[in-house]
Amino acid sequence: MKAASFDRSEAPVPGPIRRFDFPRVTESRMANGLDLRIVRAARFPIVTAMLILDAGEWAVDSTQAGLAVLAGDALEGGTARRSATELAEALEGIGAGLGVTTGWDATTVTVSCLAERLGEALALMAEVVLEPTFPAEEFDRVRDQRLAAIQQRAMNPSTVAGDHAARFIHADGVPFGRPVAGTEETIESLSGDDARSWLGERYCPGGSGLVIVGDIDGGELETLVEGCFGAWSGTVEPSDPVAVTPRHERRRVEIVHRPGAVQSEVRMGHVGVSKVTPDYFSLLVYNTILGGSFTSRLNLNLREKHGFTYGVRSHFGFRRNAGPFGISMAVETAVTADAVREAMFEVETLVNDGASADEVDAARDYIVGIFPLRLETTSQLASRVGELIIYGLPDDYHATYRDRLRAVTQKETTEAGRRHVRPEEMSIVVVGDADEIRAPLEALELGPVEVHELA
Amino acid sequence: MAVLSIPVERYELANGLRVSLSVDKTTPVVAVNLWYGVGSRNEREGRTGFAHLFEHMMFQGSEHVAKNRHFELVERAGGSLNASTWFDRTNYFETVPSHHLELALWLESDRMGWMLPAMTQEKLDNQRDVVMNERRQRYDNQPYGDWDEYMQAMVFPDTHPYHHTVIGSMDDIAAATLEDIGDFFETFYIPNNAVLTVCGDFDPERALGLVERYFGEIPRGEDLPPLPGDPTLEPSIGRTVRKVVEAEVPLTRVYMAARVPPYTDEGFYAAEVAASVLGTGRASRLYRSLVRDRRIAKDVVTFAFPLTTGSSMFMLWATGLPSVTPDELETALDEELQDLVTVSEEEVARAVAMTETQFVRGVEQVGDRADMLSMFDRYFDDPARLNSEVDRLRAVSPGDLKLFTEAFLGTDNRAVLAYVPKGAA
Numbered sequence: 001m002k003a004a005s006f007d008r009s010e011a012p013v014p015g016p017i018r019r020f021d022f023p024r025v026t027e028s029r030m031a032n033g034l035d036l037r038i039v040r041a042a043r044f045p046i047v048t049a050m051l052i053l054d055a056g057e058w059a060v061d062s063t064q065a066g067l068a069v070l071a072g073d074a075l076e077g078g079t080a081r082r083s084a085t086e087l088a089e090a091l092e093g094i095g096a097g098l099g100v101t102t103g104w105d106a107t108t109v110t111v112s113c114l115a116e117r118l119g120e121a122l123a124l125m126a127e128v129v130l131e132p133t134f135p136a137e138e139f140d141r142v143r144d145q146r147l148a149a150i151q152q153r154a155m156n157p158s159t160v161a162g163d164h165a166a167r168f169i170h171a172d173g174v175p176f177g178r179p180v181a182g183t184e185e186t187i188e189s190l191s192g193d194d195a196r197s198w199l200g201e202r203y204c205p206g207g208s209g210l211v212i213v214g215d216i217d218g219g220e221l222e223t224l225v226e227g228c229f230g231a232w233s234g235t236v237e238p239s240d241p242v243a244v245t246p247r248h249e250r251r252r253v254e255i256v257h258r259p260g261a262v263q264s265e266v267r268m269g270h271v272g273v274s275k276v277t278p279d280y281f282s283l284l285v286y287n288t289i290l291g292g293s294f295t296s297r298l299n300l301n302l303r304e305k306h307g308f309t310y311g312v313r314s315h316f317g318f319r320r321n322a323g324p325f326g327i328s329m330a331v332e333t334a335v336t337a338d339a340v341r342e343a344m345f346e347v348e349t350l351v352n353d354g355a356s357a358d359e360v361d362a363a364r365d366y367i368v369g370i371f372p373l374r375l376e377t378t379s380q381l382a383s384r385v386g387e388l389i390i391y392g393l394p395d396d397y398h399a400t401y402r403d404r405l406r407a408v409t410q411k412e413t414t415e416a417g418r419r420h421v422r423p424e425e426m427s428i429v430v431v432g433d434a435d436e437i438r439a440p441l442e443a444l445e446l447g448p449v450e451v452h453e454l455a
Numbered sequence: 456m457a458v459l460s461i462p463v464e465r466y467e468l469a470n471g472l473r474v475s476l477s478v479d480k481t482t483p484v485v486a487v488n489l490w491y492g493v494g495s496r497n498e499r500e501g502r503t504g505f506a507h508l509f510e511h512m513m514f515q516g517s518e519h520v521a522k523n524r525h526f527e528l529v530e531r532a533g534g535s536l537n538a539s540t541w542f543d544r545t546n547y548f549e550t551v552p553s554h555h556l557e558l559a560l561w562l563e564s565d566r567m568g569w570m571l572p573a574m575t576q577e578k579l580d581n582q583r584d585v586v587m588n589e590r591r592q593r594y595d596n597q598p599y600g601d602w603d604e605y606m607q608a609m610v611f612p613d614t615h616p617y618h619h620t621v622i623g624s625m626d627d628i629a630a631a632t633l634e635d636i637g638d639f640f641e642t643f644y645i646p647n648n649a650v651l652t653v654c655g656d657f658d659p660e661r662a663l664g665l666v667e668r669y670f671g672e673i674p675r676g677e678d679l680p681p682l683p684g685d686p687t688l689e690p691s692i693g694r695t696v697r698k699v700v701e702a703e704v705p706l707t708r709v710y711m712a713a714r715v716p717p718y719t720d721e722g723f724y725a726a727e728v729a730a731s732v733l734g735t736g737r738a739s740r741l742y743r744s745l746v747r748d749r750r751i752a753k754d755v756v757t758f759a760f761p762l763t764t765g766s767s768m769f770m771l772w773a774t775g776l777p778s779v780t781p782d783e784l785e786t787a788l789d790e791e792l793q794d795l796v797t798v799s800e801e802e803v804a805r806a807v808a809m810t811e812t813q814f815v816r817g818v819e820q821v822g823d824r825a826d827m828l829s830m831f832d833r834y835f836d837d838p839a840r841l842n843s844e845v846d847r848l849r850a851v852s853p854g855d856l857k858l859f860t861e862a863f864l865g866t867d868n869r870a871v872l873a874y875v876p877k878g879a880a
Contacts (some may be wrong), residue, residue: 005672008519008565012557018483020552020657043481045458046815051742076737084747088738093801095808097736113812114458148706148753155705157596233834263588263596269517294526304523307584310592330592362531369533369552373484377819399566 022398025385028222031345033206036220045139047214048112048378051121051129052386054236055107055202057180058321064194066182067117068202070146071195072100072107077138078243080131084138087128096121096263099126104180105320106390107202111116112379115215119224126228129203143187145309150184154455155267161431164452165267168254168427169324171245173426176324194450207234208308208391213378244265244322246271251426251447254448257434258454260307264336268343269326270425275318275391282416283316288363289312289355290347290421291327297346297360308332308339316420320391325421333433337440340428344446348424353423363413458815459842462510463828465657465684466666470526470675471647474666475828475838478653479821485655487559488548488825489567490833492679493643494541495623496616496764499683501630504586504623507683509639510662513547514536518569522578540621543763544833550822553656557665563667565650567648574636590622599874600705602604603773605640606776609696610768612835614685618765618768633777649830654825688765690714691868699873701783707775708783711792711871715769715863719759725859726759726769728851731806733757733791734771736812738805740794741773745787751779752787763834769863773783795860798853811845827836 026038031150057068076098093096096113098121109129113121146384163179178315181187199217212221273279284292290299298312304324311331327347331339355363374380388397430437433446434451442449465473487745498505516522529536546555549559604620613615624879650794651670692714715724734741745747745752752773760768773784818824828838 001714004519004569006668008561008569014532014558015552015556016553020483043479044767044815044819046812046819061549085738085743088736088743090735092805092809093739097809097811097812112816120689138747141747144750145746145753148774151777152598152743152753152774155598155703156842187803202865209810226803254548261596263591266594279714293530295523295530300523303585304581307581310585330588332588332591360533362527366530369531369811370535371553373533375552376482376484376821379816 001144017377020443021159023381024376027393027395027419030205030226030229032230034232035209035389036222036225037211037449038208038216039211039214039381039385040216041192041381045215046112046113046378047115047118047212047216048110048382049118049125049210050386051125052189052209052211052389053107053109053203054207055198056105058101058104058114059202060175061241062175062178063186064190065114065178065186067106067194067198067295069102069181070143070187070190071198073104073146074134074139074142074195075100075109075128075132077142078133079127080133081127087124091121091124094120096124098125104323105177108386110125110379110382118216121226122228122257130232132199132217134195136192139195143190145405146181146187150181150187155260157258157263157431160454161265161267161328164254164256164431165269165326165427165429166324167331169171169269169271169430170245170251174242174244176244177247187254187346201238204234204236205229205232206275209386211382211385213385215383221393221410229355237387241319242269246425249425251424251428253255253428253430253446253448253449254440255434255438256429256431256454257442257451258431259433259435261431261433262333263330263438264333266329266331266336266340266428267429268327269324270341270422270427272316272323273318273420274320277418279416280318281404281414282403283420284367285360285363285413286355286417287314287316288366289359294365297350298343301342301346302329302339304339306344308335310390312343322366333436336430336437338430340430340441344423351418351421353424355410357410358406360410364405364408368405369434371402420445458811458845459818461818461824461842463839465838467661468646468667470671470673473650473832475650475652475662475832476659476662477652477824477828478657478658478659479537479654483553483656484550484821485553485556485653486548486550486821486825487556487563487654488654488822488829489546489563490641490650490829490831491545491644492648493545494543495619496623496682496751497643498619498623501627502579502635503619503627504621505624505627505639506545507621508536508586508628509636510540510545510584511586512574512579512636513566513570515578515582515709516573517565518572519565519574520562522573523680528558528562534559535752538838540618542621546826546829548826548870549758556653556657556662560665560669564673567646567649567670568673570644571637571640574633575813576633579631580632583631583688586628587625590625590628594622598702599708602710602872602874603701604667606710606712607870609698609872610692610714611688611755615688615765616684616686617693617762627863642675642680646670646673647675648679650827650829650833652825653836654828662851672850677734682764688714690766691863692870693867695866695869695871699875701875701877702874704874706742706777707779707876708874709734709775709781709783709788710772711788712771712870713765713863713868715759717763717765717767719763722859723759724847725855726767727810728803728848729795729856729859730757730759730769731810731855732802733795735809740791741771741788745773746790748840749787751776751783781875784873785873789866792860792864795864798856799851803851803853803856807849812850814845839878
């Protein structure tokens with residue numbers, strides 16, 4: 001190997017930083033209440049339109065769990081003007097993909113296409129949302145697909161772990177305790193009429209927003225949107241508040257028995273915190289240090305030191321209501337208890353001793369720096385602007401986002417972590433071979449250990 | 456008119472490193488992307504999975520960069536980074552705020568030139584454990600996770616370098632030694648077996664100077680050894696090969712594969728359009744027939760792998776709804792493949808329109824764009840080919856699809872793999 005001709009041992013000094021500003025968002029509200037936000041991004045001849053409906057699964061009654069998701073899925077079933085196949089042909093003929101995603105807080109209908117096709121794509125999007133017919137044959141088909149997807153979830157160790165963790169963390173009656181797309185029992189009970197009445201209540205311009213990002217001319221666009229969505233009317237009624245309460249006050253270990261499993265899927269978590277918490281920015285920093293980056297404490301220990309796992313992450317499920325906090329990893333069966341012990345050690349050490357000044361600096365620099373990297377595409381920008389609508393965040397949220405992160409101190413980071421990460425309250429859910437992992441997990445003495453059979 | 460006009464300037468250093476520079480000052484970020492001409496096809500017998508394990512070792516430090524330092528520096532700079540190993544190549548990439556371009560070039564050059572002094576048995580043991588857990592997570596503990604092991608073994612003979620998967624076998628991963636690392640590095644990780652792309656917000660003159668400074672003194676390596684085994688192939692499998700696997704899966708699923716012309720052959724465009732007509736979107740043939748009209752499948756997927764050695768692989772699969780048998784799925788898929796001899800102009804236009812939108816979306820980020828430029832540089836010696844790729848897809852006619860279907864999608868060139876739930880067979 002050739003010796004270097006100059007000293008390579010020092011990292012290069014960065015050049016002068018180039019300013020980054022969040023693109024300008026033009027805002028208006030249509031007469032029917034629809035919140036319209038337009039961003040011009042002209043690098044490529046492409047556009048993303050994202051309609052955000054206040055129709056999240058959180059607002060669905062538990063007896064109909066999965067209704068918001070299923071209704072969103074079934075939008076592809078056709079409209080007053082087109083059959084399902086005609087609709088797909090019309091969209092795909094102009095190269096437009098239409099996607100519907102439904103989460104706890106919103107249903108989002110997204111269409112991406114070449115900019116020259118935006119007029120046609122928006123008209124089709126409006127038709128899908130305003131005039132769906134849910135023909136019985138199509139609705140039943142989509143429901144059967146969803147039932148099959150639920151069966152698939154039940155045999156995938158990773159989704160089994162996620163679904164069980166949600167259930168063990170939350171008290172009965174808290175929507176977050178159930179799978180977001182419902183259960184076999186609830187989905188089987190749903191009909192096209194249920195979807196129609198859900199749309200009547202929740203697919204309304206008052207409470208919804210339309211974000212359009214791309215190579216577009218703002219002036220003509222408002223007329224276009226008015227033409228597509230002007231006749232839409234109604235407003236979403238706010239739903240009754242539900243408190244997010246835990247199932248257990250004290251730490252427990254729940255083993256879901258999967259005989260012969262070569263790995264254990266581990267989830268460790270508890271009730272978390274809402275997206276609109278004043279601790280939001282401190283918690284972003286805190287989570288980056290704990291398990292939100294490659295060089296986090298958890299990953300460096302469990303992956304890079306011990307080789308227990310391909311990767312481990314921690315995550316705050318920031319939602320309108322308090323989404324869960326949790327750690328997730330897949331670990332070799334034989335080292336399951338070792339991995340849980342090390343993960344618990346990292347959580348407890350960070351809570352007890354706090355984060356170091358250097359860690360806080362590094363984490364802050366990481367999240368501040370990475371912000372523009374995730375704002376390159378029209379759909380990334382649309383999602384970011386959409387967050388303002390879903391969470392009711394102020395207009396200057398993105399303009400001040402990085403300054404607010406930079407202002408987070410070491411003390412605030414540690415204190416926010418102590419408020420929102422509580423190792424002694426965690427539900428530790430392990431999907432794996434109970435015959436192999438039960439005794440070592442019991443020996444950790446983390447709390448009561450219970451074994452459950454896989455449903 | 457071409458939908459893309461991405462600028463590219465090309466250079467070659469004296470040591471053989473090919474360099475593409477593509478400026479875009481829209482956002483103050485820059486991507487550095489390296490494609491090394493080495494992948495699982497270069498692995499010798501008894502060392503399957505090694506190219507991928509080696510990729511992991513590339514993140515374990517180099518002479519001037521301590522373990523974990525690579526990740527720490529890029530993350531602290533506000534960058535993202537990763538790498539991936541594939542049949543024909545291994546890529547390494549980072550996207551960083553543009554004022555950190557030099558950092559990325561320093562890190563990439565240090566491991567290209569000075570990786571070996573940092574290698575230790577302890578690091579190798581650690582990453583072997585990590586990779587074994589990656590295999591368990593993605594293959595062994597995952598419904599249908601091992602489909603490509605079966606499929607590659609059915610489509611490619613055991614003498615061909617695509618016969619085994621990128622992840623490799625547990626035994627082979629366990630057998631890897633530090634000596635293997637040294638040999639592999641000296642053989643494949645040389646500037647004349649790599650292309651480097653810088654894409655985003657930078658000054659080209661300065662960037663070229665930095666590339667020369669950091670990579671210029673890495674010595675050129677020897678010509679690559681021939682591929683192990685026999686990379687030549689008959690264009691067709693010659694018959695239908697079948698396998699039924701009873702496994703811990705919730706629903707029956709049938710995979711089908713065929714040998715098709717390699718990615719670098721003109722004939723591959725028809726394969727891409729055929730995959731799109733069959734399976735992209737809800738107006739596609741398989742969705743319409745198997746999912747919507749006949750209601751036997753939960754989902755359908757089609758894919759034309761971009762492989763370069765001898766043949767590539769055309770793939771489709773359908774997941775059955777409960778109580779649907781593998782035979783029903785196979786018969787339905789077979790009918791759709793046979794019917795592909797007759798395709799309307801409208802269907803082709805729709806497939807191309809969908810592909811065009813996906814293509815533009817696929818280059819919106821400088822990181823993805825850099826990766827595409829590296830690929831076209833590596834496979835075609837022409838990164839700017841990216842700009843005219845959609846035109847080549849647009850040139851595919853219904854007649855071309857007919858010829859493609861007749862030549863490659865018949866029962867004489869087919870592998871069929873069926874997964875059935877344990878206890879249901």
